[in-house]
Amino acid sequence: MKLTSIRLTNVRRFVDPVEITDIGPGLNLLSAPNEQGKSTIFDALHALFFKDAKSWDKEVRALAPHAGGDPEVEVELTHQDSHFRIAKSFTKSAGKGTARIWREGTLLHQADAAEAWLRDLIAPPKDGPVGMLWLRQGLTDFADAKDTLEARRDLMSSLSGEVEAVTGGQQMERLRRRLRSDLDRMVTSRGARKGGPLAEVEARVAALSERRDALTGQVADLRQLLDQRQLLRREQAELAAPEETAARQSRLRHAETALAAAERHREKCEQARRALDLAVLQRDGQAARIETQTARLADHARATTALMQAAERRDGAADQAAEAAQQLKQAEATAAQARDSVARARKSVAAALHAQAAEQAQLRRTELGERLAQFDARQTELAKDRQQAGQGVDADALAQLEDLAQAVTLAQHARAASAAALSVRYLPGRTATLRLNGENFEEGDEIALPDGGELEVPGLATVTLHPARSDAAGAVSEAEIALATALGQLDFETLAQARAAHQARLAATARLKEGEATQRALAPEGREALVSAIAALPGGADPQQEPENTATCDPLPDRTTLEAALAESESVQTRAEANLAKARTEEGAAQQSAHGTLAEAKAAEADLDRATQALGETEIATTELAALRAEMPALEQTVADARAEDARLTAAAPDLEQARAACQRARSVVETAQSRLQDLARDLAVLDARISAHASHAVEEELAEVTDQLAVAEARQQALYFEVATLRRLDQALEAAQAGAQAQYLGPLMAELTPLLRRLWPEAQVQVDADSVLPSQLARGAAEEQLTQLSGGTQEQLALMVRLAFARLLAKSGKGIPVILDDALVYTDDARIEALFDALTLQANDLQILVFSCRQKSFRDLGGTSLAIRPVQAIA
Numbered sequence: 016m017k018l019t020s021i022r023l024t025n026v027r028r029f030v031d032p033v034e035i036t037d038i039g040p041g042l043n044l045l046s047a048p049n050e051q052g053k054s055t056i057f058d059a060l061h062a063l064f065f066k067d068a069k070s071w072d073k074e075v076r077a078l079a080p081h082a083g084g085d086p087e088v089e090v091e092l093t094h095q096d097s098h099f100r101i102a103k104s105f106t107k108s109a110g111k112g113t114a115r116i117w118r119e120g121t122l123l124h125q126a127d128a129a130e131a132w133l134r135d136l137i138a139p140p141k142d143g144p145v146g147m148l149w150l151r152q153g154l155t156d157f158a159d160a161k162d163t164l165e166a167r168r169d170l171m172s173s174l175s176g177e178v179e180a181v182t183g184g185q186q187m188e189r190l191r192r193r194l195r196s197d198l199d200r201m202v203t204s205r206g207a208r209k210g211g212p213l214a215e216v217e218a219r220v221a222a223l224s225e226r227r228d229a230l231t232g233q234v235a236d237l238r239q240l241l242d243q244r245q246l247l248r249r250e251q252a253e254l255a256a257p258e259e260t261a262a263r264q265s266r267l268r269h270a271e272t273a274l275a276a277a278e279r280h281r282e283k284c285e286q287a288r289r290a291l292d293l294a295v296l297q298r299d300g301q302a303a304r305i306e307t308q309t310a311r312l313a314d315h316a317r318a319t320t321a322l323m324q325a326a327e328r329r330d331g332a333a334d335q336a337a338e339a340a341q342q343l344k345q346a347e348a349t350a351a352q353a354r355d356s357v358a359r360a361r362k363s364v365a366a367a368l369h370a371q372a373a374e375q376a377q378l379r380r381t382e383l384g385e386r387l388a389q390f391d392a393r394q395t396e397l398a399k400d401r402q403q404a405g406q407g408v409d410a411d412a413l414a415q416l417e418d419l420a421q422a423v424t425l426a427q428h429a430r431a432a433s434a435a436a437l438s439v440r441y442l443p444g445r446t447a448t449l450r451l452n453g454e455n456f457e458e459g460d461e462i463a464l465p466d467g468g469e470l471e472v473p474g475l476a477t478v479t480l481h482p483a484r485s486d487a488a489g490a491v492s493e494a495e496i497a498l499a500t501a502l503g504q505l506d507f508e509t510l511a512q513a514r515a516a517h518q519a520r521l522a523a524t525a526r527l528k529e530g531e532a533t534q535r536a537l538a539p540e541g542r543e544a545l546v547s548a549i550a551a552l553p554g555g556a557d558p559q560q561e562p563e564n565t566a567t568c569d570p571l572p573d574r575t576t577l578e579a580a581l582a583e584s585e586s587v588q589t590r591a592e593a594n595l596a597k598a599r600t601e602e603g604a605a606q607q608s609a610h611g612t613l614a615e616a617k618a619a620e621a622d623l624d625r626a627t628q629a630l631g632e633t634e635i636a637t638t639e640l641a642a643l644r645a646e647m648p649a650l651e652q653t654v655a656d657a658r659a660e661d662a663r664l665t666a667a668a669p670d671l672e673q674a675r676a677a678c679q680r681a682r683s684v685v686e687t688a689q690s691r692l693q694d695l696a697r698d699l700a701v702l703d704a705r706i707s708a709h710a711s712h713a714v715e716e717e718l719a720e721v722t723d724q725l726a727v728a729e730a731r732q733q734a735l736y737f738e739v740a741t742l743r744r745l746d747q748a749l750e751a752a753q754a755g756a757q758a759q760y761l762g763p764l765m766a767e768l769t770p771l772l773r774r775l776w777p778e779a780q781v782q783v784d785a786d787s788v789l790p791s792q793l794a795r796g797a798a799e800e801q802l803t804q805l806s807g808g809t810q811e812q813l814a815l816m817v818r819l820a821f822a823r824l825l826a827k828s829g830k831g832i833p834v835i836l837d838d839a840l841v842y843t844d845d846a847r848i849e850a851l852f853d854a855l856t857l858q859a860n861d862l863q864i865l866v867f868s869c870r871q872k873s874f875r876d877l878g879g880t881s882l883a884i885r886p887v888q889a890i891a
Contacts, residue, residue, distance in 0.1 A: 016136060016832055017863045019098075020091040023886065025084035027055045027077075032887035040093075041859035042879030044866045053867040057837045063088040064137055067130055068103045068112035075105050085112075092134065101133070136428045137832065194746045213739070216732045223725040230718040237706065237714060251695040254688050263685045268654040270678035277674040284664045291657035297451045298650040300642060308640045311630045318623035325616040332609040339598070339605035346591075348596035355587035360581035376552045383549045390537045390545065393530060400527040407520030408505060408513050416505075416513050416647055417704070424700040425693070426490040430465050437462055437470070437480065448473050477642075514708070767820035775812060776846060807841045812851065815840065819854070822862050833863040840868075848874055852877050 029052060035045065045053060058485050061080060065183040066075055078086040089102040100117040114129040115122065122133050200211055207214040253259065437450055441458050447457040450471040456462075465488070470478040482488065496508075507513045538545040705891075765781065772779045776795045792799045793813075805813070815836070822834045840848055855864055858877060865882075868874045 016092055016094045017093045018090055018833055018865070021056060021060065022089040023056065023059050024087040024089075025080055026059050026086045026088065027080055028052055029055065030080050032084055032243040033884050034887050035882050035884055038695065038863075038865070039880035040863055042864050042866070042877070044868070044874060044877050045882040045883050045885065046697035046866075046868050046870070046874050049869045051869075052867070054837060055163070057835060057867060059086070059088045060090070060835070062086075062105070063090060063101065063103050064133060066103075066105075067831040068105060068114035069110045070112070070125075071105065071107050076107070078105065079107070101129075122442065126464055132296055191746060191749055194742050194749075198739065198742050198746075201735060202859060213735045214558060214733075216728055216735060220725065220728045222720055223728055224814070227721045227725055228716065230714055230721055233714040240702060240706050244706065247699050247702065251692065253694050259292040260688075263681070263688060267678070267685055270495050270674070270681040270728050273669075274674045274678040277669045277671040279891075280664075280668050281671050284661070284668050285659070287661040291654070291661045294650070294657040295655040298647070298654050301647055301650055302567060305643045305647075308643065309625065312633070312640075315630050318619065318626045322616070322619040322623050325619040329609075329612040329616045332605070332612040336602075336605040336609040339602040343595075343598040343712060346595040350588070350591040350595040353584070357581070357584045359590045360577070361424075364581050367725070380549055383545060383552075385550065386537045386540070387545050390534060390542055393534060397527070397534065400523055400530055403523035404520060404527045406649070407516040407523075408507075409520065410517070412505060413517045414515060416498070416510055418499055419494065419501055420510050420701055420704075421697060423491070423494040423498055425697055426494040429693075430491050435464050435482075437464055437468075437479075461808040506785050540888045570790065573622050581890060584761040608729045636837040659699065721724075731820050763824055767823045770818060771819055771854060772813075774852050774857075775816075808847070811840060812843060812847060815851065816854075819858050819862075823858070826861055833865055834858075835865045835867070837867045848873060849876070 017040050018038050020034060020036045020038060022032060023029045024032040033052075035056070045056075048054060048671075055078075058074070062075055066072070075086070080086075085104050085106040087102070087104045089100065092098050093099070097118055100120075102115050106112050113125070114133075115125045116129045116132055117123055129475060172863075200212045202208055202209070202211070207217060280349065349555055378428070437451070450464065450473070452468045453471075461883060464480055465482060467482040468480045470480060472478065502508065502510065502513065505513060507516070582688065745833045762814075769780070772781070776793075778796060780794045781792070793800055793805065793809075794800075816838075816858055818834060823831070838853060843851060855866070858878065865875065866877065866879075
């Protein structure tokens with residue numbers, strides 16, 4: 016891989032686009048004074064190759080200019096005989112950065128695919144130096160260190176540090192000891208260490224999660240109230256709109272006019288209908304008399320038959336009642352025997368239970384004593400809560416205050432609704448000249464004047480508008496005075512103070528109820544009853560209750576046998592009692608049936624008497640019925656004539672019910688709208704109060720704060736989990752890598768490094784410690800010096816040689832990357848710098864080397880391609 020050009024936009028000082036072009040394949044020099052942006056270019060290249068475009072971490076943020084803007088970095092390079100262009104744009108909106116790669120002018124990859132292609136481009140070979148991705152001058156550690164900037168400008172790095180980074184040695188041992196120490200601080204073999212950072216963050220996550228869930232419910236309630244208030248306000252605005260009000264009144268007037276016309280026609284129809292009703296009434300009266308006479312004849316026949324059937328049922332019910340009485344006597348005798356058997360069995364069980372009572376008494380005494388001690392311990396706290404619960408504002412007083420406050424709100428709305436309104440329309444060609452209460456009165460404005468006002472006509476007069484004499488203003492004043500008086504009687508200035516006192520009283524009452532519930536649980540019947548219960552417990556056997564002649568009495572069977580016998584006796588008793596109840600029910604039903612049939616027979620006799628009295632003589636009644644039927648045809652003709660007239664008028668009549676319904680509906684719409692506006696005003700006042708009560712606790716802010724704290728705690732918890740897993744995995748990996756790295760990398764590195772060193776110092780050799788496998792000395796002829804004793808210039812020269820050696824290893828593996836030296840060779844003298852220039856020129860035959868330096872005079876003789884930072888020329 017070889018760079019050919021670099022372009023920056025919105026990178027630190029380079030707000031306008033700049034570029035470095037014509038970068039050669041070998042040695043390249045960018046020489047410029049300090050603060051010209053050389054280090055900025057180096058950091059921008061690092062971000063392009065090693066930072067994800069979606070990142071906005073500390074190093075990426077450091078690229079942004081003070082004026083703001085999204086940093087953009089673009090390079091062109093050759094790789095595997097192809098020309099590529101790579102562009103990245105970073106933005107502070109997380110996840111919004113872009114990455115694109117073109118090959119030979121065609122878009123090849125973008126987004127995540129572009130990032131993957133870059134990682135593969137700069138990834139080290141399997142047999143290359145550990146962690147070696149980019150050659151940055153001045154670093155003794157090839158990882159992406161946090162102190163990148165400082166390390167790059169401090170070239171006092173030693174050869175031992177370079178080799179240590181890839182072979183381990185003493186630094187590896189110190190690292191592994193630190194890893195194990197960090198693990199022991201956080202975890203044990205059984206989990207998080209008590210008192211450690213992991214245990215603390217787990218406890219904090221649990222506490223914050225519980226608090227978040229509680230606050231979430233409160234926020235949901237508040238949001239529901241806000242949504243409800245928004246709906247009510249929208250409905251209120253729609254109902255109170257002037258155009259809607261006018262439309263409702265217009266519909267009502269039209270409906271009332273149509274209803275009046277329909278009612279006048281209805282009078283004509285009713286006259287015709289009354290004539291028809293009279294004819295029908297006469298005909299129906301005749302038909303009713305015919306029907307009555309016919310019914311009387313039928314009733315007389317039915318009553319005769321019913322009396323015969325009732326007499327038969329009466330005799331049968333009397334026989335069944337006698338039989339049921341006999342069965343009841345037998346069931347009562349059986350039940351009495353069963354009760355005696357149960358009483359004897361219970362007496363035997365009671366004697367057996369008495370023996371257990373003494374044993375259980377001591378256990379009961381201990382339990383009651385503990386309850387008495389707990390009861391006494393809570394008396395003082397309960398007295399304090401009882402005193403507090405009796406103070407403050409009770410629910411009735413607060414409800415009265417809330418009603419008074421609502422009355423104030425309703426009165427204010429009523430005054431505003433009933434106030435007169437003023438509007439103006441100027442004559443054509445005239446401009447606005449009227450002023451209301453000192454302000455211009457524009458055409459089309461409609462302003463309510465509940466308190467009156469002054470209308471100024473410039474140059475003519477000032478018109479005083481007096482408020483209408485209505486009860487609305489007085490109602491507002493009376494409501495406000497009533498509320499203030501009620502608050503003053505309770506020694507409060509505001510309703511909010513009364514609400515707070517009520518909440519304090521409720522809290523004390525809740526504590527009192529809880530304490531009293533605990534006391535009742537400890538002593539359901541009171542302390543004296545508990546003391547009496549302890550005193551009533553037997554202290555031992557009572558000789559007076561022992562059976563007489565105990566020496567001669569046979570021992571009782573065991574309790575199980577006695578209880579089984581009792582259960583059998585009770586079972587027998589249950590069946591006997593059930594049979595007795597059944598017999599009583601059947602006997603009662605038989606008696607009731609007998610009484611019922613007797614009453615039925617008497618009723619049938621009475622019905623026959625009434626039918627006979629109503630009918631009279633049967634022959635006379637039959638003659639009268641025939642005469643009535645002969646008069647019916649004439650009456651039917653009269654009805655037909657009246658119905659024809661009624662039909663004619665009805666056909667021409669408008670739909671009165673529809674007109675009445677339309678008028679009623681229009682009136683209802685007006686009344687409903689007025690009523691709904693009043694209800695909405697009251698409901699909104701109540702909602703405002705409830706929302707204010709919720710909002711005063713700032714639950715949403717607390718939820719956001721707790722959620723943020725929980726996210727931080729969870730992130731910290733996951734970070735610690737990841738850290739523990741990483742430390743364990745890293746310790747294992749380091750142990751396995753340490754041995755392999757020494758043999759795998761040290762030999763090839765020394766083979767490349769030794770020829771480079773001898774260009775400065777002929778016959779120079781690096782001595783390696785046998786135990787640590789680390790360079791320990793630099794031998795130059797007969798002189799041997801410890802690496803830590805070398806001068807600063809010698810150390811930076813060794814550091815440069817080590818990087819060149821690494822670069823040669825990567826180039827041989829097919830992963831050649833540019834060597835970038837940022838302000839290198841600060842401490843090197845003139846004689847050695849010439850030798851280093853020769854070494855760089857020689858290595859540039861196989862490597863691409865970019866040298867950034869502020870030492871223009873010293874590097875003038877380096878040679879190679881000269882680079883410059885130039886503004887990008889805009890295309891016309």
